[in-house]
Amino acid sequence: MTATGPLAEEDARTLHQQVLMRLREAILLGRIEPGQALTIRGLAAELGVSAQPVREALRQLVAERALELMDNRRVRIPPMTIERFEDLIAARVVLEAEAAARAMPYVTDTLIARLEADDAAINAAVSAGDYDRWIGANYAFHSALYGAAGQSAFLPLIESLWLQVGPFLRRAMRTISGHYTVDRHSEALAALRRRDTMALRIAIEADIRDGIAHIGSTLIRSEALGGAAGAVRGPSTGSGRADSVREAV
Amino acid sequence: MTATGPLAEEDARTLHQQVLMRLREAILLGRIEPGQALTIRGLAAELGVSAQPVREALRQLVAERALELMDNRRVRIPPMTIERFEDLIAARVVLEAEAAARAMPYVTDTLIARLEADDAAINAAVSAGDYDRWIGANYAFHSALYGAAGQSAFLPLIESLWLQVGPFLRRAMRTISGHYTVDRHSEALAALRRRDTMALRIAIEADIRDGIAHIGSTLIRSEALGGAAGAVRGPSTGSGRADSVREAV
DNA sequence: CGCGCAAAAATGTGATCACATGGCGGCATG
DNA sequence: CATGCCGCCATGTGATCACATTTTTGCGCG
Numbered sequence: 099m100t101a102t103g104p105l106a107e108e109d110a111r112t113l114h115q116q117v118l119m120r121l122r123e124a125i126l127l128g129r130i131e132p133g134q135a136l137t138i139r140g141l142a143a144e145l146g147v148s149a150q151p152v153r154e155a156l157r158q159l160v161a162e163r164a165l166e167l168m169d170n171r172r173v174r175i176p177p178m179t180i181e182r183f184e185d186l187i188a189a190r191v192v193l194e195a196e197a198a199a200r201a202m203p204y205v206t207d208t209l210i211a212r213l214e215a216d217d218a219a220i221n222a223a224v225s226a227g228d229y230d231r232w233i234g235a236n237y238a239f240h241s242a243l244y245g246a247a248g249q250s251a252f253l254p255l256i257e258s259l260w261l262q263v264g265p266f267l268r269r270a271m272r273t274i275s276g277h278y279t280v281d282r283h284s285e286a287l288a289a290l291r292r293r294d295t296m297a298l299r300i301a302i303e304a305d306i307r308d309g310i311a312h313i314g315s316t317l318i319r320s321e322a323l324g325g326a327a328g329a330v331r332g333p334s335t336g337s338g339r340a341d342s343v344r345e346a347v
Numbered sequence: 348m349t350a351t352g353p354l355a356e357e358d359a360r361t362l363h364q365q366v367l368m369r370l371r372e373a374i375l376l377g378r379i380e381p382g383q384a385l386t387i388r389g390l391a392a393e394l395g396v397s398a399q400p401v402r403e404a405l406r407q408l409v410a411e412r413a414l415e416l417m418d419n420r421r422v423r424i425p426p427m428t429i430e431r432f433e434d435l436i437a438a439r440v441v442l443e444a445e446a447a448a449r450a451m452p453y454v455t456d457t458l459i460a461r462l463e464a465d466d467a468a469i470n471a472a473v474s475a476g477d478y479d480r481w482i483g484a485n486y487a488f489h490s491a492l493y494g495a496a497g498q499s500a501f502l503p504l505i506e507s508l509w510l511q512v513g514p515f516l517r518r519a520m521r522t523i524s525g526h527y528t529v530d531r532h533s534e535a536l537a538a539l540r541r542r543d544t545m546a547l548r549i550a551i552e553a554d555i556r557d558g559i560a561h562i563g564s565t566l567i568r569s570e571a572l573g574g575a576a577g578a579v580r581g582p583s584t585g586s587g588r589a590d591s592v593r594e595a596v
Numbered sequence: 597c598g599c600g601c602a603a604a605a606a607t608g609t610g611a612t613c614a615c616a617t618g619g620c621g622g623c624a625t626g
Numbered sequence: 627c628a629t630g631c632c633g634c635c636a637t638g639t640g641a642t643c644a645c646a647t648t649t650t651t652g653c654g655c656g
Contacts, residue, residue, distance in 0.1 A: 160408035258503075361638085419607095421608080
């Protein structure tokens with residue numbers, strides 16, 4: 099393999115898994131424009147690998163619904179509609195509330211300490227206005243909680259949902275500090291300390307809905323759904339596309 | 348491409364999508380032995396295609412958790428444990444109950460008629476002891492219901508869960524007729540006719556748990572978890588593997 | 597006869613090639 | 627100057643090749 103690409107560092111995983119992780123992170127952090135046409139060769143050149151690993155990574159992301167295979171056989175971040183967004187949130191609520199409740203028996207003081215650290219990181223990111231760190235810490239908090247039990251079934255589903263919502267959070271949350279009037283995570287932590295499952299469910303649900311409730315309307319107003327229009331307007335030119343994704347992934 | 352394989356029929360979809368569908372069906376119907384090592388070249392030869400489409404199909408099924416990528420980098424149906432099984436059922440319950448409830452506003456008499464037809468097909472399959480038709484009709488019933496609303500988020504998640512439990516239903520349900528003491532589907536249909544959302548939720552949950560409750564213990568007793576052992580015992584020989592999968596996929 | 601080691605076959609991974617398709621721009625025409 | 631057509635280029639798909647790793651087989655030794 100080429101030794102000059104950004105992925106040159108040796109890694110135990112296969113190349114396609116490294117590409118997958120890079121793309122997954124880029125999607126989760128909203129670094130890829132929704133509606134943007136992702137080309138295999140473009141990404142391959144960008145990452146310094148051949149087309150093969152990229153193809154497989156894209157295929158996997160399509161399976162996780164993070165990407166969508168269009169009729170033209172090109173791949174993009176699926177457009178967001180209000181209906182789909184509400185479905186996604188509803189799915190997140192039922193899955194994450196249940197996952198949290200099922201994790202309760204496995205909650206230890208060690209886990210709570212870790213969650214408190216994550217919570218602190220979240221608040222720090224909010225204060226700093228650092229969107230990337232906010233998302234990252236938020237993700238760490240939730241997956242640490244849901245993963246407390248073996249939860250072999252819930253986590254992948256939840257991750258798929260995050261991947262689908264991720265691309266649209268950033269543009270709707272330019273200023274994250276303004277929306278954090280109530281810290282639902284500390285409510286969740288309090289519930290965890292009391293081993294109060296019902297309160298935990300409520301806190302989790304509130305956390306999901308709080309951070310996201312106003313986004314639906316933002317999506318309508320901003321018209322930046324990134325797909326309904328994207329399907330109509332011609333895909334960008336090859337070179338232009340590669341450039342705009344370069345610093346994203 | 349070769350024109351003699353079983354997939355020779357022209358199809359609008361890409362080759363890897365055809366392979367994907369074949370494999371998906373084989374998994375859902377429990378035709379592939381859990382723990383069985385699936386080889387790219389073996390499947391490719393079997394289906395009369397090159398390795399490329401098979402690779403992508405396998406990758407996609409791994410993403411959907413229907414298959415598992417082992418450390419050896421080989422692919423198999425993940426072993427089942429009691430914990431995972433319970434997780435999967437719990438996830439099915441919350442997701443499918445919510446999906447059904449959200450479909451309620453979109454329920455029409457036409458849809459109910461279709462569901463009744465599916466229900467009849469299910470009962471016919473049960474009477475005939477035809478496992479494949481039972482699974483198929485069952486799947487048709489549920490996805491028709493959940494898909495009534497646009498449900499762009501729920502259906503893929505539910506399908507992933509079906510793919511994960513599918514391989515283990517058959518061996519635990521040699522005799523399906525014995526377990527159908529109560530027809531939960533007609534209860535669901537009754538709830539639909541009354542537009543009674545809560546009753547529908549209950550019927551769906553009962554349907555999932557009924558058809559499946561005794562399987563957990565069956566899994567323990569039969570020891571046919573198909574993985575814990577499969578990981579230890581050497582994978583079957585190449586030729587043996589190809590033969591045993593031949594009529595499966 | 598059992599055990600361990602080495603050769604051989606098989607497999608996954610990544611790269612590259614060939615081909616069909618579709619998008620885009622340039623060009624001619626009204 | 628607007629508009630429709632044609633050709634070129636980029637892209638996705640499938641096939642094939644080369645290589646490293648794993649698995650299986652077969653042989654020799656105790």
